[in-house]
């Protein structure tokens with residue numbers, strides 16, 4: 001009855017003919033289900049294949065990247081040079097950075113505040129990009145100094161020449177760094193030479209036990225006065241410091 005009315009046929013079909021029609025309709029429905037199931041299976045298989053390929057592809061890219069990571073890091077770092085500026089708190093690291101990197105004379109004067117983390121200044125000079133990184137010299141920050149040695153091309157270790165009681169501490173910290181970076185060129189800057197109680201370059205050499213440093217190490221001792229005021233004749237000027245750094249980089 002149902003089949004007939006759906007076809008809208010006015011003539012009544014014999015019941016003998018109705019059976020094959022029902023079978024055919026059932027077959028059609030079955031075929032449709034099978035085709036839907038097959039499509040779903042193909043889609044699922046395709047997705048699984050896609051996911052597997054993506055996973056493999058990602059792994060390959062990741063592992064390739066990991067394998068060549070040091071090379072790409074080097075490529076990234078090509079054209080960059082880093083000067084790491086360390087030394088006890090108050091030695092004059094920020095003052096040095098400011099004097100070396102400010103083009104504006106007015107900006108070079110005035111007192112620096114203690115560095116609570118680090119100072120980073122990047123200069124674009126014709127040969128390369130020159131990055132200066134100062135890590136604060138406070139006791140709580142000194143433990144992080146070693147972490148910054150790896151990417152550094154030159155270490156500048158600033159010492160307050162007038163801080164006689166802390167020269168042994170400055171020496172200990174300097175030698176800790178020297179041990180950790182055996183190939184690193186080092187410039188020791190005996191700062192605050194303008195102060196009446198400042199030790200001389202020769203005294204500083206002795207106090208910091210620089211004679212015990214390996215002969216093949218590139219090690220330089222300069223004296224400076226980085227605060228504003230009359231420059232003492234015994235001090236190296238900024239140009240000398242700049243030129244030395246450029247030679248070492």
Ligand SMILES: Nc1nc2c(ncn2[C@@H]2O[C@H](COP(=O)(O)OP(=O)(O)OP(=O)(O)O)[C@@H](O)[C@H]2O)c(=O)[nH]1
Pocket residue numbers: 087088089090091092093094095096110111112113114115116135136137138158191192193194195224225226227
């Ligand atoms: N008299 C004199 N004072 C200086 C000289 N260089 C720096 N100062 C002063 O010393 C103080 C400390 O200088 P900073 O440059 O902040 O010292 P720092 O090494 O950066 O210290 P932290 O950031 O705390 O590790 C500041 O008041 C400076 O003005 C110098 O050559 N002579």
Ligand SMILES: [Mg+2]
Pocket residue numbers: 093094095112113114115134136
């Ligand atoms: Mg500072």
